[in-house]
Amino acid sequence: MKKILFVEDEEALQRAMGDMLERAGYTVLKALDGEAGLAMAKKEIPDLILLDLVLPKKNGFEFLEEIKKDASAKNIPVIVLTNLEGSAEVERALSLGATTYLVKANYKLDELLGKIEIILGHHAK
Numbered sequence: 001m002k003k004i005l006f007v008e009d010e011e012a013l014q015r016a017m018g019d020m021l022e023r024a025g026y027t028v029l030k031a032l033d034g035e036a037g038l039a040m041a042k043k044e045i046p047d048l049i050l051l052d053l054v055l056p057k058k059n060g061f062e063f064l065e066e067i068k069k070d071a072s073a074k075n076i077p078v079i080v081l082t083n084l085e086g087s088a089e090v091e092r093a094l095s096l097g098a099t100t101y102l103v104k105a106n107y108k109l110d111e112l113l114g115k116i117e118i119i120l121g122h123h124a125k
Helices: 011-023 034-044 060-067 087-095 109-120
Strands: 003-007 027-031 048-051 078-082 100-103
Touching (some): 027 034, 034 048, 034 060, 060 078, 060 087, 100 109
Parallel strands (some): 003 048, 048 078
């Protein structure tokens, strides 16, 4: 079963997205701040990371910088899921190694699930 780490400080979104991913057959790991997310990513080595950029303790950019320096975790695909729409933020996240950059307001949960399945190559089950 594929593991997805969701680093998101909005608990309602984390719960809704986590429930949907679990129904789709994924194991979901959750962190509410960048520091906890980074520790979990290095320990659990998930198959994919969903990452908000605006996070307490360590923001998404710092998370990306650090995860890409970690030999065991640097190849994990990272989908940035954020409300920051500026092209500077998009470019910065992608240059730091994000796989995909999605603006929360532009995506429904089922569309996001489709993106995840494309990146992971198939359905979880």
